[in-house]
Amino acid sequence: MSTLHFAVMAPFIAALVVLLIYKITRRIHTGWLILPVPVLLFVYFLGLIPSIQAGNPVHEVLEWIPSLGINFTVYLDGLSLIFTLLISGIGSLVVLYSIFYMDKNKEAVHRFYIYLLLFMGAMLGVVLSDNLMVLYGFWEMTSISSFLLIAFWNHRDRSRYGALKSMLITVFGGLAMLAGFILLYVMAGTFSVREIISNLHTITDHALFIPAMILVLLGAFTKSAQFPFHIWLPDAMEAPTPVSAYLHSATMVKAGIYLVARLSPVFAGHSLWFWLVSATGLVTLIYASVRAIKQTDLKALLAFSTISQLGLIMSLLGLGSAAAYFSGSVDTLIYTKATTAAVFHLMNHAIFKGALFMVVGIVDHETGTRDIRRLGGLMTLMPITFTVAVIGAFSMAGLPPFNGFLSKEMFFTAVLHAASMEFWNVETWGVLIPIVAWIASVFTFVYSMILVFRTFTGRLQSDKLEKQPHEAPIGMLIPPVILASLAIVFGLFPNLLSYSLIEPAMASIHPSLLQPGGFNVKIEFWHGWTPEIFMTIAIIIVGTLLYFLHGKLAVLNTALTRKLSLNHLYDWGLRSLEGGGRSVTKSYMTGSLRHYVLYIFVFFIAVLGGSLLLTDHIRFDISEFAPMSIYEAAAVIGLVVPAIVLPFVRTRLMAIILTGAIGYMVVLFFVLFRAPDLALTQMIVETVSVMLFLLCFYHLPKLKREKVAMSLKWKNLLISAGAGAVVTLIALAASSDRAFESISEFFVKESYTLAGGKNIVNVILVDFRGFDTMLEVMVLGIAALGIFALIKVDSGEGVLGKREAASDLHLPNSNDVILRTISRVVIFIVLAFSWYLFMAGHNEPGGGFIGGLMTTAALVLLSMAYGMDMTKNIIPVSFRRMTAIGLMIALLTGVGSFLFGAPFLSHAFDYFDLPLLGETELATAVLFDLGVYLAVVGVTMTIINSIGRDN
Incomplete structure (x- = not known):
């Protein structure tokens, strides 16, 4: 096992260790035991930056099921390196934060950290897997572990509801994605992402190419909470705040972004990819930003802001995909800048949103509420938390000198270029793209100001708070302070990321366009008086006006009608499915075992019997069978007689005896045919089965036989005879006509050798x-x-x-x-x-x-x-x-x-x-x-x- 493989497995191993030792370490907070795991992983991945920057990706293969082309192949390049640093780096800060947030005396913190480690390992597996089947396995593991984390406070109805909703929606997308992966395998003959990209010319014109694209995007959109699949994310906020800061801002919701970026070399050359990814991202961006300003719960506001920011990144990846059409022309540089902005904002968003979720967690922890209507005046009581909130919110709003300002300016550059695209024939209405982006940015500014000033300024409402507010412990402040500091550092010195992380990531997303050294990422803080800076000034002016009008205009703060919402549609659909399922189930689940057996055997006879009749070239040849000896004939009689008598016995005890007799006669057949292993197994299974029958019947009421109509007896006879006949015919067909040479010869020759x-x-x-x-x-x-x-x-x-x-x-x-x-x-x-x-x-x-x-x-x-x-x-x-x-x-x-x-x-x-x-x-x-x-x-x-x- 390579070091990179071990890095993926390390969180799973740590989770197992926690499970085994948590009882003997109860005096120590479990978080201190697992904190070294993400820290060491972060240091390890930091050490790989020079190698990746030099164009030397790490590639390790661990054979899993080679015959099916399924191997645990890990591949670390520029794109996956960014995600591993986010997963391990922010994971370290979240674990430290959670040590002071989670009370080990009141909550099962060991269980919390086991779930968190499982998620961390699953996310590392997603971003490092080159094999699509292995990627899918880790992908669904993130859904399961996030379900457990969201439902951690399972005594709350809303926690269980949010966990179920998130799992149903993301698993639905995951299954669609799996179908897309299978279609890619059918077209390319491999599950390896790198091999699919290298053989791209063989699949682009395939009839399954577009279906595969749509199915893969369903998986990406559901995981990244894109409209209309976004509805699970606000309800997932019922999870503990460390979970929200980790899963729902920095890691899990970015998995869909990662998938789109990783498969861009495969699909980006098709116009449908551009339209689907760009349009979905833009719709999500503006819809969620409007919804965010209507929220009164701080975490709900951050949830919709996360959805909006994910839409922004997704739209940038869509706009950047246009670069595939301009290979070798000057326009290549223009459209790859959109992808550059996506990668840069991906990191920026993880930094400022992680800090803001931690801030909200501190406010909730120290005041007992997240309701904006009950908060205010916390600035003087919680000055450090207020400072972090200002940095994070201003960065999210795209204000200088923070990192969010730079990636937002790059976003404006991308949408302004999109407005004049000629290739897509959108010159007549392409101006809508920057307009939508600007309006969404205005609302982003508004909800950022609401987050800071409605919470920390104004009058303190002590009578509405459950606790007397005060500054958080130093352990809860260190992680958000670190993230806020990074927001400033990367805002003032953005090129710290440009050459070390963004350029290698760009080479991963656009391998066919970018030659080593042929594309330099240089992010400047000031570009002069450009249209982008005027758009920012207009955002500040209009956004400030809307902020002051927010409490006065009902259209800005009134929630949507419940019956018109997507949540209502989801709930109605779920109730309809459950109701329909119950109705269908009641129609055949009558409580009668006879009915259940009847359904099984009728289906069995119809499907398999029909297949035998309709399939050509099936023979039932018994001419080559060995003659039956007298011993075998006696054994057959001994087997058939109790089977015939069994339906007519009057007591359960006799039924058990006859069933056992049939089983032991099968043992005799195995002995006659020289299969001692099977004979031993059957004999012991039969003995234990009889014991289980006796135990079960011990609990049942006395057997009462009712008169059965003759017609029913004839039906039973026909069905039983039909099932027996079908099984016999299948056995004869299998023995008479072998399409392939028996594998038994291989086992005979190689069992000892291999x-x-x-x-x-x-x-x-x-x-x-x-x-x-x-x-x-x-x-x-x-x-x-x-x-x-x-x-x-x-x-x-x-x-x-x-x-x-x-x-x-x-x-x-x-x-x-x-x-x-x-x-x-x-x-x-x-x-x-x-x-x-x-x-x-x-x-x-x-x-x-x-x-x-x-x-x-x-x-x-x-x-x-x-x-x-x-x-x-x-x-x-x-x-x-x-x-x-x-x-x-x-x-x-x-x-x-x-x-x-x-x-x-x-x-x-x-x-x-x-x-x-x-x-x-x-x-x-x-x-x-x-x-x-x-x-x-x-x-x-x-x-x-x-x-x-x-x-």
């Missing part, structure tokens, strides 16, 4: 198809936790019915002595055999799955003999934790291969001369198998304990 195991079945499970096994075990773990939760919340009248007073399952008392006496010997024999199966499984019949089931069988016998409470005293183990430990071991075994530069879940083996044992084979697959073993025992016993006793 995996060091002679037991082919076990080698397939833990090596060749280890990824499938790991996912299957995870599914089992989720199912076990689901069953546990289902029964845990059941108060006695739940889905399992009313429980009896006796919670433990025992055999009749007359048999207790015999059973306990026998079990004392048998249990140790079974446990020893299970351990043998586990240890021998790589070369002999057995393995972690079979060994785990055998251990479970021993524990089941122990529970039957001594009762489950006694078993718990004898074996004081949390089987839920055992499941988690098993899954973690399996996962870490797979990740461990990265340390040696091998794909995920690659295994190694060798022979070692050990004391007493002599030459012994050691294989890393055994560790993976150990994880499977523990997970199987934990899953099965969790289910049995949950069903067999009250929790």
Whole structure:
């Protein structure tokens, strides 16, 4: 694993460490433990600036699923470097700020920091991933972790509402983006962004090019809160203020901006990209700026201002995409300046908006309110906070000498050039673009002044405040002071960023236009009396007038009618979906298990049976089958007879016995066909399944059989016969006509050579198809936790019915002595055999799955003999934790291969001369198998304990 890969994984590792040690470090605020993580990451990425500036991007490949073209490829260039510095740098300040903001005695701060670290790692993965599938995985991880952070105060209805809204909208966009990525793969044959760009000429004329573009933009627009998908961001402000300062101003909402910038070399040459990105950005810019001045909550005001600023950056990226059409001409320089302004404002916005969110958090923390109508007069009581607020707000308003002034002037330059574009044939109405930009900037000035002067000047309203206001602790002031200082430094000395960060980023966004050394970014504070400066003066004049009229004109401060808002449309749509879903569900969820089975089998017969009939070249040839021996015929009869009798039995106990008989006859077939691994697995599964059936039936009321109409019996017969016939035909078709050579020969030849195991079945499970096994075990773990939760919340009248007073399952008392006496010997024999199966499984019949089931069988016998409470005293183990430990071991075994530069879940083996044992084979697959073993025992016993006793 390379250093850059480790940098991405560092926050995840830190989150795991916090989860393991937080209980023994309760005296220390968890924030102090994790603060070194973002700080060290920031220092590491700072150290890479000279290499990136010299035109040497970092490229590292870690094979994941090479056969599918999915590798964990990290690529650090100028564009991703800016984002990594924002993620780690502002992340460091946010963690420091949160240490003083979050009370460790009143809140589960360890959980807060785990979520924050997960988000930090996910964002680093997004901006450093060159593989689109890996990028998508991290992209959705940001949605999940942000959902957890927004809902951190889950006792609040608005927090849960905001978290759900943000996840639904961003995940919708993420799924659309995934479809776009798949279309790009179909066109280019690769998931690598760099390879797609290098083969761009092969996809630009493809029929799927525009659909892929639109789908990718849906993902970018939803994540970056562009109109009309912006509605999730204001509700996300219910999160703790450190979350807002980090996710919703500097990082998460910039992910969509990053995606547009990263894929600009792919799509920017098409006119539709220009129109969609530019128009969406401009509409978002002016709409959100108007909405911002109507807010009375400081965080809501900042939320809409963030949406507006994101629209500004998005519009600049759209205008900058026009440079692709003027390659080699003087206009190239004009339109790449729009992209330069986007990159510069991206950094500026993160700086001043992060500071402003922290300021609002301080005001809320020290006064108990964010309501502008209750605030005022805080300037003398909170002078440092007021100073930071002035710097941040004036920078956001685009006033000199702060950094926001420079990027706003560059924005005006870009829109003025856009007004005279001839290529797009907009010379007749292109003037609307700078007009929209200027109007939006006026409203930006207004809400910036509202933020500062309505909060800090005027009369102090102590009677309306929950706390007596005073200056914040020094720990809360340091982060916003640092950001405010940067706003001044980068305003006065902008070229500190020009050559080190902006130029390399521009080379990443426009690689086909910019040659090394051929484009120099030079940002000047004063350009003379230009149209841009006159636009700024007009903004100050008109904005000041509107600020003083704000409280007098209802049109400026009256909120939109609820029924006309997009939020109302979202709520109505969600209610309609839920109502429609309930209606549809009620139509088929009748509460009858027979109906559910009926739906499944009818669908099964219709789809698969129809496919068999309609598909050509399917043969059902049995001429080459081996003749049936007398033993096999006897086994078939032994299997068929109980299956036929089963529907006619009158008691549940007899049904269980017959079901077990069918399962054990299947075991006999595996023995006859020389499949000992499958025979062992089936036998133990059948034993444990019978035990589970008994436990479930123990809770059910007495069986009452009702008379069934003859027509219904005939329907049941036809459906069951049809399902059986379809399965038989599928088996015959699969055996009769093979389109490809069987892969079994590969496993026979390579199982020992490549995996060091002679037991082919076990080698397939833990090596060749280890990824499938790991996912299957995870599914089992989720199912076990689901069953546990289902029964845990059941108060006695739940889905399992009313429980009896006796919670433990025992055999009749007359048999207790015999059973306990026998079990004392048998249990140790079974446990020893299970351990043998586990240890021998790589070369002999057995393995972690079979060994785990055998251990479970021993524990089941122990529970039957001594009762489950006694078993718990004898074996004081949390089987839920055992499941988690098993899954973690399996996962870490797979990740461990990265340390040696091998794909995920690659295994190694060798022979070692050990004391007493002599030459012994050691294989890393055994560790993976150990994880499977523990997970199987934990899953099965969790289910049995949950069903067999009250929790």
